[in-house]
Amino acid sequence: MEANDDKSPSKKEAEFDWFDRPESRRLLCKLLYAACAVSVIAEIPLFFLHKRHGHFGEHSVDGWIFFYASLGFIACSLMIIGAKWLGYLLKKPEDYYGEPGEKTLPEDIDESLR
Amino acid sequence: MNLFADFPPFLILFIGALFVPLFRGHWRSAWVILLPCLAFLNICLLPTPAEGQATLSWSVKFFPWLNDSLSLLRVDRLAKAFGFIFTLNAVAAFVFAFYVKKSTQHIAALVYIGSALGAVFAGDLLSLYVFWEIMAVSSTFVILARKTEKAKGAAFRYVMIHLFGGLFFLAGLVLTIHQTGSIAFNGFDFSTQQNLGTWLLLIGILVNAGAPPLSAWLSDAYPEASVTGGVILSAYTTKTAVYVLLRGFDGWDPLIWIGCLMSIYGIVYALLENDMRRILAYSIINQVGFMVAAAGIGGPIAISGATAHAFCHIIYKSLLWMSAGAVLYRVGRSKCTELGGLYKTMPWTLIFGTIGALAISAVPLTSGFTSKTIILHAAELGAEHRSWLFWPWLILEAASAGVFLHAGIKFPYFVFFNVDRGLRPKEAPKSMLAAMGFLAFLCLFLGIYPAPLYAILPYHVDYTAWTVSHVVTQMQLLMLSALVFFLFLPLLKRTSTISLDTDWFYRKGGKLFYDLMDRSLNGINAVVGRVVNGCAVPAIVRFFAHGPSYLATTAMMPVWKMQGHDADEIARRKAVVYTRCEQGAFPIGITACLAVLLLALLFVVSYLSHTDHVHGNR
Structure with a gap:
C-alpha cells in the first residue's frame, strides 16, 4: 500500500477498505458473538469435570459457573452507564478553561503538515 | 567491566546528557540511544544479591549528626528489576525519538530518566528525596519542550502540584528522621510505624503515583507533551512512586x-x-x-x-x-x-x-x-x-x-x-x-x-x-x-x-481566587485612588493655594465695614487684597508689621506653653 501525501483518497489505487464494508462488519459481529459463546460454553465441561472452586471459601461467588462472564457483562455495563451519567455533570465544551488555541501546528508534528 | 560492577547507572545518563549538545543530527540521536544501552549493561553487571539482601555502595558520611551515611547505590532485586525496565524503555523511547532534532528535550529526558534511576537505586531517604525533586523539575522541561501555550500552562500546573507533593514528602522525611534518628529507607511497618511522618511521606508519594484527588496533573500534563515526550513521561514518575510504595509501604491496608x-x-x-x-x-x-x-x-x-x-x-x-x-x-x-x-x-x-x-x-x-x-x-x-x-x-x-x-x-x-x-x-x-x-x-x-x-x-x-x-x-x-x-x-x-477533573478546583478555584483578590484589593485601591486623587489632593491644593487669601480678605471684612465703606469699595479692596495675597506682593511695611506680629504671637504662645509645662511638671 503506497501512502500518499495528499489528504484526499486516491481513486487510482484499489484501497484496502475491508473494515468499512457492511458485510465485513456483519462478519466481525458474528465472530464476536461466536467468541463469547465459545468462551462461555468452554466453561461447562471445565466446571463439571475439574470442579472449579472459588478462591474465597467453599461457596464463594467466584466459584459459580459463568461468574466471569456475568462479571464482565455487568461491570462493563455499569461502568458505561455510570460514565454516561457522570458525563452530563462533567463534560464541558473544549474552551471551558478559556485556553488560547494554537494557531500553528506544534514543532513535533510531521513537517509536511506544516 | 569492574568499574561497571559498582557504578550508579544514573551517572551514565547525567554525564551523557552534558555531551548531547556536542553532537549533531543523527549522531546526537545515536548518542542518546547509546546512553540507556550503557546504563542497561551497567545494571546487568551490578551484582544480584539474594532475596531480601542488598549491597550498599557509593556511601558518603555527609551529615556528622546522623548515624547513617548517604548512599547512592543500593542494589537489591527490587531496584534491579525497576532499573532494567527503566533503561530498556528508555532505549525504545529514544529509538522512537530518532527524528527529534532539538537537544533540549533530549537533555531534559536524560536527566529525568537518570533521576528516576537514581531514585530507584538510592539507598536512603535523603538521596531519594533529592532525585525525587530533580525528577519533578526535569520532567517539567520535557513537557515544556513542546513549546505550545497549552503545554506551558499544563507544565506550570504540573510543577506546582509536584512541588506541593514534594513538600509533603519533605515534611514526612523530616518528621521520620526526627523520630527514628535515621535516614534509612527500608519498609515502614503498618502496625508499628504509623505516625504523622510516615503518613505525610505516603501522601507525597501518592501524589506522584497519580492517586485521586491529586491525580489530575497526569491527565492534564502528559497529553500536552510532545509526540516523544508523552512516551517518555508515561513510564517514570508514576512507576518510581510505585517502586517507593513497594519498598516502603508493603502491606499498608489503605x-x-x-x-x-x-x-x-x-x-x-x-x-x-x-x-x-x-x-x-x-x-x-x-x-x-x-x-x-x-x-x-x-x-x-x-x-x-x-x-x-x-x-x-x-x-x-x-x-x-x-x-x-x-x-x-x-x-x-x-x-x-x-x-x-x-x-x-x-x-x-x-x-x-x-x-x-x-x-x-x-x-x-x-x-x-x-x-x-x-x-x-x-x-x-x-x-x-x-x-x-x-x-x-x-x-x-x-x-x-x-x-x-x-x-x-x-x-x-x-x-x-x-x-x-x-x-x-x-x-x-x-x-x-x-x-x-x-x-x-x-x-x-x-x-x-x-x-x-x-x-x-x-x-x-x-x-x-x-x-x-x-x-x-x-x-x-x-x-x-x-x-x-x-x-x-x-x-x-x-x-x-x-471532562472536568480535580484540576477544576485549582484551575477554576485559582482563577476565582485571583478574581476575588483582583476585585477586592484592586477595588479598594481604586476607591482610595479616586478619593485621594479626585477629591482630597485638589482640595488640599486649593486650600493651600487660595486659603490664606480668603482668610486675609475675610479677616479684613469687619475692618472695612467698620470704616464705613460702601459695598463697591469693599469689593474693590477685597479684590486688591486677594490679588496681593495670591502674588505675595504686599508693601514692605505691611509684611514687616505682620512678621513682627507673628513673632510676638509665637513668643507669647511658647512662653505660655513653657510655663504650662513647668506647672504641669510640678
Whole structure:
C-alpha cells in the first residue's frame, strides 16, 4: 500500500477498505458473538469435570459457573452507564478553561503538515 | 567491566546528557540511544544479591549528626528489576525519538530518566528525596519542550502540584528522621510505624503515583507533551512512586482501597475522554491502581506481582503512547472525533498499537496476562487471613474487564476504525516502527514465555498463569466486555468535550481566587485612588493655594465695614487684597508689621506653653 501525501483518497489505487464494508462488519459481529459463546460454553465441561472452586471459601461467588462472564457483562455495563451519567455533570465544551488555541501546528508534528 | 560492577547507572545518563549538545543530527540521536544501552549493561553487571539482601555502595558520611551515611547505590532485586525496565524503555523511547532534532528535550529526558534511576537505586531517604525533586523539575522541561501555550500552562500546573507533593514528602522525611534518628529507607511497618511522618511521606508519594484527588496533573500534563515526550513521561514518575510504595509501604491496608479507587476512576474518565492521549493518560492511573493495591496487599507474591506488572505495564503503555504519538505525528490531531479510518494507510502502527492494547487488557498470549494476574492471585491468597480482600479482588477483576473497554477496544477502534474521515497519512517513520516493533515483540514474548521476567522479580514466584480454567475465565471476562462495548456503542459516541477533573478546583478555584483578590484589593485601591486623587489632593491644593487669601480678605471684612465703606469699595479692596495675597506682593511695611506680629504671637504662645509645662511638671 503506497501512502500518499495528499489528504484526499486516491481513486487510482484499489484501497484496502475491508473494515468499512457492511458485510465485513456483519462478519466481525458474528465472530464476536461466536467468541463469547465459545468462551462461555468452554466453561461447562471445565466446571463439571475439574470442579472449579472459588478462591474465597467453599461457596464463594467466584466459584459459580459463568461468574466471569456475568462479571464482565455487568461491570462493563455499569461502568458505561455510570460514565454516561457522570458525563452530563462533567463534560464541558473544549474552551471551558478559556485556553488560547494554537494557531500553528506544534514543532513535533510531521513537517509536511506544516 | 569492574568499574561497571559498582557504578550508579544514573551517572551514565547525567554525564551523557552534558555531551548531547556536542553532537549533531543523527549522531546526537545515536548518542542518546547509546546512553540507556550503557546504563542497561551497567545494571546487568551490578551484582544480584539474594532475596531480601542488598549491597550498599557509593556511601558518603555527609551529615556528622546522623548515624547513617548517604548512599547512592543500593542494589537489591527490587531496584534491579525497576532499573532494567527503566533503561530498556528508555532505549525504545529514544529509538522512537530518532527524528527529534532539538537537544533540549533530549537533555531534559536524560536527566529525568537518570533521576528516576537514581531514585530507584538510592539507598536512603535523603538521596531519594533529592532525585525525587530533580525528577519533578526535569520532567517539567520535557513537557515544556513542546513549546505550545497549552503545554506551558499544563507544565506550570504540573510543577506546582509536584512541588506541593514534594513538600509533603519533605515534611514526612523530616518528621521520620526526627523520630527514628535515621535516614534509612527500608519498609515502614503498618502496625508499628504509623505516625504523622510516615503518613505525610505516603501522601507525597501518592501524589506522584497519580492517586485521586491529586491525580489530575497526569491527565492534564502528559497529553500536552510532545509526540516523544508523552512516551517518555508515561513510564517514570508514576512507576518510581510505585517502586517507593513497594519498598516502603508493603502491606499498608489503605493502599488497597486507594488502588481500587484509582483503577475504577481511570476507567470512567477514560470512557468520557475524547483526546486519544488523554485516554491513555487515564489508563495509566487505572493500571497504577493495580500496583498500588498490590503494595497494600503486601507480602512477597503481591510485591513480585506488582513489580512484574510495572515491568510489563511500562512496555505496553509506552507502546500505546508510541502508536498514539505516531498518529499525532502524521495527522496532527489527537481527538477521537477528528480521527478514524487510519487502518488503511497506517497498518503497522495499528498492528503494534493493537498488540499494546491487547496486552494492557491482559488477553492471554500477552504480557498483561502473565503479570496482572499475579496481583489478583496475591489477593486470593491474602484472603486466607483477610477475608474482606474479596471486595478489592472483585473491584480489580471488574477493572480488568473495564481496561478492555477503554484501552483495549476504545483506543484502536476510534483511532483506526470507526468512520473514515478522509485522512490518508503516511505510515509512521521507520524509527518509530522499529521502536514499536521491539516493544510489541516484548509484549508477546513475555506473554508466551514469562520465565525471564519471573526470574528477575524481587521474590521467587511459584505461579503459572497458563491454566485452562484461567484462560477460559479470562476470555469470558474479556469477550463479554467486548460485547458490552459494541452493544453500548451509541452511548460511547465521542463528543468534542473535555471532562472536568480535580484540576477544576485549582484551575477554576485559582482563577476565582485571583478574581476575588483582583476585585477586592484592586477595588479598594481604586476607591482610595479616586478619593485621594479626585477629591482630597485638589482640595488640599486649593486650600493651600487660595486659603490664606480668603482668610486675609475675610479677616479684613469687619475692618472695612467698620470704616464705613460702601459695598463697591469693599469689593474693590477685597479684590486688591486677594490679588496681593495670591502674588505675595504686599508693601514692605505691611509684611514687616505682620512678621513682627507673628513673632510676638509665637513668643507669647511658647512662653505660655513653657510655663504650662513647668506647672504641669510640678
